[in-house]
Amino acid sequence: MKAAIFYFTMSGNTELAAKEVAEATGAPLVRLHAEPPYTVDDIDWIHPDARCTREHKDHSLLPRVKPFGVDISSLDTVFIGFPIWWHEEPAIIRSFLTTYHDQLKGKTLYPFCSSYSSPVSEADASLTKEFPDLNWKVGLRLPGSQAEIRKWIEQ
Numbered sequence: 001m002k003a004a005i006f007y008f009t010m011s012g013n014t015e016l017a018a019k020e021v022a023e024a025t026g027a028p029l030v031r032l033h034a035e036p037p038y039t040v041d042d043i044d045w046i047h048p049d050a051r052c053t054r055e056h057k058d059h060s061l062l063p064r065v066k067p068f069g070v071d072i073s074s075l076d077t078v079f080i081g082f083p084i085w086w087h088e089e090p091a092i093i094r095s096f097l098t099t100y101h102d103q104l105k106g107k108t109l110y111p112f113c114s115s116y117s118s119p120v121s122e123a124d125a126s127l128t129k130e131f132p133d134l135n136w137k138v139g140l141r142l143p144g145s146q147a148e149i150r151k152w153i154e155q
């Protein structure tokens with residue numbers, strides 16, 4: 001498997017999840033950043049005009065993905081990790097999938113998430129609806145055991 005683990009995190013939970021996937025796979029970690037980066041105010045979901053809320057309501061709002069210097073076309077498997085925001089993936093993940101769509105096509109994509117309580121199936125549903133021509137595996141919500149992660153990869 002020629003894989004890499006792309007992930008977005010604000011408060012570190014998804015980074016811990018990404019490290020669990022790295023432990024199970026040996027794949028390198030690639031952190032995704034938005035340009036401009038999200039601030040604390042940007043993710044204050046209580047406010048209807050906060051950046052995260054506007055991007056959730058209007059999926060045409062796509063933040064720029066900071067270049068990360070990995071050649072996706074050399075991979076066959078791509079892990080994509082993120083926190084659940086508003087019962088779906090954050091807009092930066094949609095940006096990543098849109099910006100690198102041509103390179104991602106034909107690769108095997110494994111979504112994983114962290115969340116307070118929302119299941120990853122919410123993101124599975126939105127990702128497969130929005131990017132139906134990409135090759136999605138069923139997602140996994142972490143933290144989890146190494147055995148659970150290995151079973152997920154073998155699906």
Ligand SMILES: Cc1cc2nc3c(=O)[nH]c(=O)nc-3n(C[C@H](O)[C@H](O)[C@H](O)COP(=O)(O)O)c2cc1C
Pocket residue numbers: 008009010011012013014015043044045052082083084085086087088114115116117118119
């Ligand atoms: C804007 C925003 C929206 C969120 N929406 C949800 C949600 O719909 N369901 C849920 O279970 N958790 C939700 N959360 C909680 C995060 O998914 C959770 O804290 C996650 O582990 C944070 O990951 P991070 O530390 O990698 O940033 C939300 C958090 C933020 C900031």
